[in-house]
Amino acid sequence: MTPQSSPVRQWRVPPVLPAVKAIGALLLVALGLLFAGQDRVPLVLAGLAAAALLGWALRDLVAPVRLAADPEGITVIQGFAGRRRLPWAAVESIRVERRTRRGLTAETLEIDAGESLHLFGRYDLDAPPEEVAAALTAVRGAAR
Structure with a gap:
């Protein structure tokens, strides 16, 4: 790039967003454990939703x-x-x-x-x- 050319402008995910998503995933697992009792379906569903949320947070960290x-x-x-x-x-x-x-x-x-x-x-x-x-x-x- 030459000195006369304008610099690269970048827009990224807010830095706090991956942390919020990770905390949300932990809360989902905690709620799944809290409400599971003898039935494992709520825990499995909470675990799947938490994994999706963690994957989304990982994307924010890998490619902000x-x-x-x-x-x-x-x-x-x-x-x-x-x-x-x-x-x-x-x-x-x-x-x-x-x-x-x-x-x-x-x-x-x-x-x-x-x-x-x-x-x-x-x-x-x-x-x-x-x-x-x-x-x-x-x-x-x-x-x-």
């Missing part, structure tokens, strides 16, 4: 950066912890989708790359999707 942008393009997370590089020419649109259900509004950053659509929520980015969309647009505009 969900989105990165530089003058050449963006890098998005793909699969469990893989990365996919998209040049700016492949990015068709960047927008924020807002949905209101039961009085709650959820915002999702959508990056349309033609054959693929990449979605990011507030907790994927540790920033409001509107701010990230503006930053991506600015990086993309500076690259042209």
Whole structure:
């Protein structure tokens, strides 16, 4: 990268989120043990849910950066912890989708790359999707 080019911008999972998920998994196991009694089904279900939650927390630790942008393009997370590089020419649109259900509004950053659509929520980015969309647009505009 040359000194004139802008630095890489990154958005990642909030650092506290994996810990919260791990604590939630422990609470699920504790509740399973508490309510199991003679029946093992609640314990097995709690164990399965806790394992899924721990897997989700592990993903946050292994691949905390969900989105990165530089003058050449963006890098998005793909699969469990893989990365996919998209040049700016492949990015068709960047927008924020807002949905209101039961009085709650959820915002999702959508990056349309033609054959693929990449979605990011507030907790994927540790920033409001509107701010990230503006930053991506600015990086993309500076690259042209």
